[in-house]
Amino acid sequence: VTGPVGSTVDGARRAYIALSCLVEPGNRDLGIAVTQDGPVRTLDRLLAGRLPGRLLAAAAPRLRAEHPLRIADAASAEADRLGARLVTPLDKEWPAQLADLVRISFETDRRIDRDTFPPLCLWVRGSWPLADVLQRSVAVVGARAATEYGDHVATELAYGLAERGWTVVSGGAYGIDAAAHRGALAANGTTVAVLACGVDRPYPAGNTNLFERIAETGLLISEWPPGAEPHRHRFLIRNRVIAALTRGTVIVEAAARSGATATLRRATQLRRAAMAVPGPVTSAMSVGTHEWLRRDDTRLVTGWQHVLEEVGAIGTDLAPVPRGPEHAHDRLDAGSAQVLEAVPLRRVASPDDIAANAGLAVPDALRALGVLLAGGYVVQRHGGYTLAPAGPPTRIAPAGERHEAKRSDDTAPG
Amino acid sequence: VTGPVGSTVDGARRAYIALSCLVEPGNRDLGIAVTQDGPVRTLDRLLAGRLPGRLLAAAAPRLRAEHPLRIADAASAEADRLGARLVTPLDKEWPAQLADLVRISFETDRRIDRDTFPPLCLWVRGSWPLADVLQRSVAVVGARAATEYGDHVATELAYGLAERGWTVVSGGAYGIDAAAHRGALAANGTTVAVLACGVDRPYPAGNTNLFERIAETGLLISEWPPGAEPHRHRFLIRNRVIAALTRGTVIVEAAARSGATATLRRATQLRRAAMAVPGPVTSAMSVGTHEWLRRDDTRLVTGWQHVLEEVGAIGTDLAPVPRGPEHAHDRLDAGSAQVLEAVPLRRVASPDDIAANAGLAVPDALRALGVLLAGGYVVQRHGGYTLAPAGPPTRIAPAGERHEAKRSDDTAPG
Numbered sequence: 001v002t003g004p005v006g007s008t009v010d011g012a013r014r015a016y017i018a019l020s021c022l023v024e025p026g027n028r029d030l031g032i033a034v035t036q037d038g039p040v041r042t043l044d045r046l047l048a049g050r051l052p053g054r055l056l057a058a059a060a061p062r063l064r065a066e067h068p069l070r071i072a073d074a075a076s077a078e079a080d081r082l083g084a085r086l087v088t089p090l091d092k093e094w095p096a097q098l099a100d101l102v103r104i105s106f107e108t109d110r111r112i113d114r115d116t117f118p119p120l121c122l123w124v125r126g127s128w129p130l131a132d133v134l135q136r137s138v139a140v141v142g143a144r145a146a147t148e149y150g151d152h153v154a155t156e157l158a159y160g161l162a163e164r165g166w167t168v169v170s171g172g173a174y175g176i177d178a179a180a181h182r183g184a185l186a187a188n189g190t191t192v193a194v195l196a197c198g199v200d201r202p203y204p205a206g207n208t209n210l211f212e213r214i215a216e217t218g219l220l221i222s223e224w225p226p227g228a229e230p231h232r233h234r235f236l237i238r239n240r241v242i243a244a245l246t247r248g249t250v251i252v253e254a255a256a257r258s259g260a261t262a263t264l265r266r267a268t269q270l271r272r273a274a275m276a277v278p279g280p281v282t283s284a285m286s287v288g289t290h291e292w293l294r295r296d297d298t299r300l301v302t303g304w305q306h307v308l309e310e311v312g313a314i315g316t317d318l319a320p321v322p323r324g325p326e327h328a329h330d331r332l333d334a335g336s337a338q339v340l341e342a343v344p345l346r347r348v349a350s351p352d353d354i355a356a357n358a359g360l361a362v363p364d365a366l367r368a369l370g371v372l373l374a375g376g377y378v379v380q381r382h383g384g385y386t387l388a389p390a391g392p393p394t395r396i397a398p399a400g401e402r403h404e405a406k407r408s409d410d411t412a413p414g
Numbered sequence: 415v416t417g418p419v420g421s422t423v424d425g426a427r428r429a430y431i432a433l434s435c436l437v438e439p440g441n442r443d444l445g446i447a448v449t450q451d452g453p454v455r456t457l458d459r460l461l462a463g464r465l466p467g468r469l470l471a472a473a474a475p476r477l478r479a480e481h482p483l484r485i486a487d488a489a490s491a492e493a494d495r496l497g498a499r500l501v502t503p504l505d506k507e508w509p510a511q512l513a514d515l516v517r518i519s520f521e522t523d524r525r526i527d528r529d530t531f532p533p534l535c536l537w538v539r540g541s542w543p544l545a546d547v548l549q550r551s552v553a554v555v556g557a558r559a560a561t562e563y564g565d566h567v568a569t570e571l572a573y574g575l576a577e578r579g580w581t582v583v584s585g586g587a588y589g590i591d592a593a594a595h596r597g598a599l600a601a602n603g604t605t606v607a608v609l610a611c612g613v614d615r616p617y618p619a620g621n622t623n624l625f626e627r628i629a630e631t632g633l634l635i636s637e638w639p640p641g642a643e644p645h646r647h648r649f650l651i652r653n654r655v656i657a658a659l660t661r662g663t664v665i666v667e668a669a670a671r672s673g674a675t676a677t678l679r680r681a682t683q684l685r686r687a688a689m690a691v692p693g694p695v696t697s698a699m700s701v702g703t704h705e706w707l708r709r710d711d712t713r714l715v716t717g718w719q720h721v722l723e724e725v726g727a728i729g730t731d732l733a734p735v736p737r738g739p740e741h742a743h744d745r746l747d748a749g750s751a752q753v754l755e756a757v758p759l760r761r762v763a764s765p766d767d768i769a770a771n772a773g774l775a776v777p778d779a780l781r782a783l784g785v786l787l788a789g790g791y792v793v794q795r796h797g798g799y800t801l802a803p804a805g806p807p808t809r810i811a812p813a814g815e816r817h818e819a820k821r822s823d824d825t826a827p828g
Contacts, residue, residue: 149694219470249602278692278704280563281716290692302695
């Protein structure tokens, strides 16, 4: 592999991966180039030295050592080795909502918000398709130095959301983040940790057991390749992904002028629901949340019910986030689509339950399930049915096959 | 006194007093009549039986026993006996802002908000002119079953406001109300308790010492004559006065669907600042405050600084509440008016201090002070100057003279 990058889907996918390895995530110059020219032409321009000088300088060290396609292939091999997978905007499981970051990147002040462009590639550990897991998700974030009160509230909030089928997204940090992940896990729900370092060695090490549990039932995500250190500025860059992936962000505790509110600011810019849990005005850990609650765009929430009022109000309540012009359901007859709606995601249901939920007789539901099974919309597990993973196995690369095997062990949450 | 009520100022004043003794405060039928015809014609119509039947029925028992002017004179005598005074809309110290209650009485749903018309007369215990004391005032109210947290926050809030020259108004109840009064007293500030019973026997009796301290340095106010019991419905009627007298209302703690938020609702209707202090979401005593903070019209405040941001923003920051078309200042030359602005209310200042505050040379300030003294705008105390009480002694009735004597003892708060 020494020639030009090529224009096949595979070439474009490798270009995304290579670009993501060459330059720090969110980079404005690269983001503009990719938005205008796509990954393949951008990589060609990079190789030809026809991009802003500081971008060329940033990419130069790695580029001198290796051809971009080799970098991409090495990354894929590394992902395999780690039991992870690489997901790019070309993959079916890519969360389309990340594209909203392009808009705010052009709208916000470039001197303050330099690195707000969407990720070009995500490193993912965990079995379930990214887009499906994040379809109904809420970010619960806050201070590392949380109080007992904050820990309690974050846990309860996440438990309630997870119990109702919502994915709880957080940053894996000590304090509120960890409490949110734990609350979701306690409810046998799904939780996603978006890291500011490689998925091989999630930070902080003190949360290692927690990260393992998240990887088993939910997802560990990072924009950075394995080995990347959790530098301070990476947390701020990472926060835009937490805000963009979810329908809304809740901060539970935050000190004055703290980084814990950065995700909330992004959520506001992205026109996602911005929410905050109040606390005692005597607590330093609630000064930041109260500052935000004094703004008109932040809603006070005291529990999961309030959160659902906010995130359910975006679009048609719990409608799935649109993922593109063509939706799988569009190709189905009304009866099959009705049954498909009744098949649970990440949980196995019996034909009887599905029929009841769809409001159909069991024979009619079984007939529809046959259609859905044949079309690859649903899969059978232990005599029941569950939604098929979003991407075909060939797309999720070798790691995906391992996950496919894992899924048949029925480690599905909930 | 058996003839018609007459049309002198004294007659009108006595009519206000009589009407206030005959019918429960806030009464809609009476309020409409007085708004349209004034107190004298309304009393004439009452005596002639030309008012709505239920209003006649309400007034009948007392009217059968005594002529209205006798009732008024008996009330004045009773006030004297108790060391109180009667203040009507015709008296200079009447707080003009109460007239805003007329507007909301016509705007609000009459089935829910029957009794929202302004008081016709206030029973007042305490030395200072009502309008002056309430010119810069904030209501701090909340739950009787307050937590330690709520008590602490209410005390701090009131202390901070009082220390900065703001009068703290509350309802004299246990819990948040008492904490607010105490905080203001601790700062040597001014506090006003608006009662739902007679000023002779303020309720609850457990706060008797507190009420005595309030009467000494601030004001005890009631719409009800001495002997009136604190019936439950009277608290709700009373709340409109707390909201109307002040530039804004802060609730510190309130249970779900509690009466403690009723004052806040009135403040909103009156377009006063509506504020609430958050608390732990785990506290039942903050459920009501959080409910209100989820509304767009209630501002979260965590301390007096936030409160001043809200109430200072009404009109030109700390501009006095207009009291009528003609203002005392209007008759002064620019220099004297400038010096008058520099003379403190309820505190004595030296000519040097006044000159410095007015930005004038001491001789110029002294010349202006001579004019102001001659015009009755300021009075001399202990070699310094303070603003003259709003109403001339003859207006404040016998009790007023006693207070005048008291004032020369210089018991003025901080």
